[in-house]
Amino acid sequence: MTSERRRTPGRRVTDAITPIDVQDAFVALTDGILITDAGGAIVSANPAAFRILGEDKLLSRAFEELLLVSGAAVVQENEGHTVRRAWFPREGRMGVLEIMSTRLGERGSLHSVRDVTSQAELLRLKEDFLLQVAHELRTPIAALSATLDLVVEDALSMPREELSTMVSTLRRSALRLEHLVENLLDAGSIEAGTFQVRAMPMSVRQTLQEALVFVQPLLDQKRQQLVNELHADSDRVLADQRRTSQVLANLMANASRYSPEATRIFVGSTTRDGFVRVSVRDEGPGIPEDEQARLFQRFFRSREVRDQAGGLGLGLTICRAIVHAQGGDIGVDSAPGRGTSVHFTLPKARHLTEEAGAQ
Secondary structure, three states, rough: HHHHHHHHHOOOOHHHOOOHHHHHHHHHOOOOEEEEOOOOEEEEHHHHHHHHHHOOOOOOOOOOOOHHHHHHHEEEEEEOEEEEEEEEEEEEEEEEEEEEEEOOOOEEEEEEEEEEEEHHHHHHHHHHHHHHHHHHHHHHHHHHHHHHHHHHHHHHOHHHHHHHHHHHHHHHHHHHHHHHHHHHHHHHHHOOOOOOOEEEEEEEHHHHHHHHHHHHHHHOOOEEEEEEEEOOOOEEEEEEEHHHHHHHHHHHHHHOOOOOOOOOOEEEEEOOOEEEEEEEEEOOOOOOOHOOOOOHHHOOOOOOOOOOOOOOOOOOHHHHHHHHHHHOOOEEOOOOOEEEEEEEEEEEEEOOOHHHOOO
């Protein structure tokens, strides 16, 4: 049996790929495949090639004279393989094509064309994210360093009120660092699938006060007013208090960051169908409709405010993970020029009398 196995080719005759199998695969591939002859003219192309290149006619055309190919930049070249990247229009924005060409001896070349817009955008977002992390960490660290220098030099002779102000500045900077680091750690645990919450009866009003410890300095800096519209009958929920405080802090920080100075931020709550719906609404510029579906993606920030405001693009991703882990849902209502409202739901906590009566 062993010697028989050694003499048997890796593929049996009955398993051999037939011409019809190759043809079916050629047609079904989602990557564009083109074959050119020795002179560079296209002699064969699958349906995906027509779709990706946006061409109605490809056969007999010179591959290198196609618009997208002629403008491609070489990113890798070795031993008969060439990889190029080209920009192309895609749904109102620019996409990226990856073109790989392989020489087939003297007979011609095989070319594959793939839309890598998503991968290129993710790479760009990650690079932007690293720059934003450095920027976001630099501000509180600089404030800590400068304030500590003053305290070290003048602590003994400094008036008590001035010393108290310095300590408050140190505390705000430390809290901001803690908030940033917590978001980064949570983003990592979400990606690793180890993110957890511990739900128990809690007060929405009390949770809002905890969140304000992080957010109030942002509001004060921009002279923004928080309008509390929480209702007493929707105060008790079943949730993780620390995590829910984090959700409120992220949403209020976003509202502050992306709204003009001297505007209002509203935090309200209502009860419906056994859930409490909490909303954070601002008077900012609003979010274009085509971006709203992407708001909860990692690293994403609206192009309308990307250059004017900071942020890591992680806040809403973390908010969604926390809310979903607690059995709720999260969404956004927004329109350009009309502000933005982000709302999430939490299970309403039953009163002890109701629980006792059910037993």
